[in-house]
Structures are given as C-alpha cells and as structure tokens.
Amino acid sequence: MTLIIDLETVAHLAEQRKDEFDVLRYQLQYDDDLSDEKIDVLVDSIAAPIVAAIDCTQCANCCRGLSVQLGDDDIVNLATATEKSVESIKTDFVDAETYSDDPDIIGTFKHKPCTFLSGKRCSVYAQRPEACRLYPQFTPDFRWMLNWMLEGAGKCPIIYNVLDAVSAQVDDWQRSHS
Ligand code: SF4
Ligand code: SF4
Structure with missing residues (x-):
C-alpha cells in the first residue's frame, strides 16, 4: 500500500x-x-x-485549519491543562460568534492555527478536546x-x-x- x-x-x-x-x-x-x-x-x-x-x-x-467544536467538558479539560479558569478559557479561546447554549457544542476555537499547536504537536494532548481525539x-x-x-x-x-x-x-x- x-x-x-x-x-x-x-x-x-x-x-x-x-x-x-x-x-x-x-x-x-x-x-x-x-x-x-x-x-x-x-x-x-x-x-x-x-x-x-x-x-x-x-x-x-x-490543527491548522479545522473548526474544532468544543463542549463544556472540553473547556474544563483545557482549563486543567493550562491552569487557567474556565471563564478565561472561554474568553480567550472560544469564538464568541459561535457560542451556543448546547453544553455539548458551546462553540469553536477562536484561532486558526489552533493556539495549542506547538510546532506540529498538541501542547495539551492529554487534555485535548473530544473532537480532536476522534478526528x-x-x-x-x-x-x-x-x-x-x-x-x-x-x-x-x-x-x-x-x-x-x-x-x-x-x-x-x-x-x-x-
Ligand atoms: S487542541 Fe491540540 S489536537 Fe486540538 S486542534 Fe488544538 S493543537 Fe490540534
Ligand atoms: S488527522 Fe493526522 S493526517 Fe489528518 S490532517 Fe490531522 S494530523 Fe494530518
């Protein structure tokens, strides 16, 4: 192959x-x-x-080009990985224009390439969002x-x-x- x-x-x-x-x-x-x-x-x-x-x-x-959908659990995991508050993760990294009330899809990352991309590796790999795990x-x-x-x-x-x-x-x- x-x-x-x-x-x-x-x-x-x-x-x-x-x-x-x-x-x-x-x-x-x-x-x-x-x-x-x-x-x-x-x-x-x-x-x-x-x-x-x-x-x-x-x-x-x-990681450079996709719109990653984030749920509540993802935000909590990213807060843990970065030692930031849940609110600051939402403010700093979630695109406000994509906010929704659905806890499973509360929005998408604000930046492309993804802020957490370091070279070609994910800097929050163990706590990366579910959408990233599945892709x-x-x-x-x-x-x-x-x-x-x-x-x-x-x-x-x-x-x-x-x-x-x-x-x-x-x-x-x-x-x-x-
Ligand atoms: S969180 Fe990690 S795996 Fe997900 S898009 Fe960002 S760099 Fe890629
Ligand atoms: S899933 Fe792997 S092969 Fe596909 S775009 Fe992402 S890094 Fe590249």
Whole structure:
C-alpha cells in the first residue's frame, strides 16, 4: 500500500478526484443491499492500517485549519491543562460568534492555527478536546459521514487515503452483495 502523505499532493489529487469521490458517496448512500454495519466493518478494516501508518506529528494540518467544536467538558479539560479558569478559557479561546447554549457544542476555537499547536504537536494532548481525539472519524455510519469527509479529503492525508482505498473496493463490495 503506497500512501500519499504530501499535503500539496493530497490537496491536488482530492480536487482532481472530487467527482469520483462524489460517485462513491452516491454508490454507498443509495445501495440498499449493503447495511450500515457491513460498510462500517469494511471501512474499519481499511482505515486501521492507514491510521497506523500515517504519523500525525509530521502533519498537524487539521490543527491548522479545522473548526474544532468544543463542549463544556472540553473547556474544563483545557482549563486543567493550562491552569487557567474556565471563564478565561472561554474568553480567550472560544469564538464568541459561535457560542451556543448546547453544553455539548458551546462553540469553536477562536484561532486558526489552533493556539495549542506547538510546532506540529498538541501542547495539551492529554487534555485535548473530544473532537480532536476522534478526528478523523470514519465510523459509525461511514456512508452518512461521507458528506463532510469529502470536504476533508483535500486537507487530511488519512481521509484521502481511506477514500482512495474504499473507492478501489466499492465495486467488489457491491458485486458480492448483489
Ligand atoms: S487542541 Fe491540540 S489536537 Fe486540538 S486542534 Fe488544538 S493543537 Fe490540534
Ligand atoms: S488527522 Fe489528518 S490532517 Fe490531522 S494530523 Fe493526522 S493526517 Fe494530518
């Protein structure tokens, strides 16, 4: 398995293959013979070695450009990690324009790249937000996550390589269940 990890190449290829990945989304979202569970098992088996092979500490592209959603628990954890008050974390790091009353999504980080990025590493790694822990999440419900994943394909080498591998196998999946 040859993985593409150069960020410029990933961005270029993802743009070039946009229509192809959109067809993949269409194939999976409109295939009633393949269950969500079956797709997730297949995708997990494809994604696991790719996630293991790509070193995020040599990339950090998501920390430079993504809007990270934060919940109450994340704010408390960041306060612990930085030895600041919860209020100062909210004031200093959460974008006031994104504030909501939902305790699970109270807003997003104010700054890009993320304030907590140090070189290519997270300075609050042990206490990083849940959204950062999960990214890039492929399952459960891969077929329905494809909508946002197509947007991330040009920014995240893991996503691009997983879509590339799924794309190469989807016809076989469909044939074996028809
Ligand atoms: S908190 Fe850490 S993992 Fe999350 S975006 Fe910032 S630097 Fe990246
Ligand atoms: S999750 Fe993707 S974008 Fe983020 S550091 Fe890893 S490979 Fe790079």
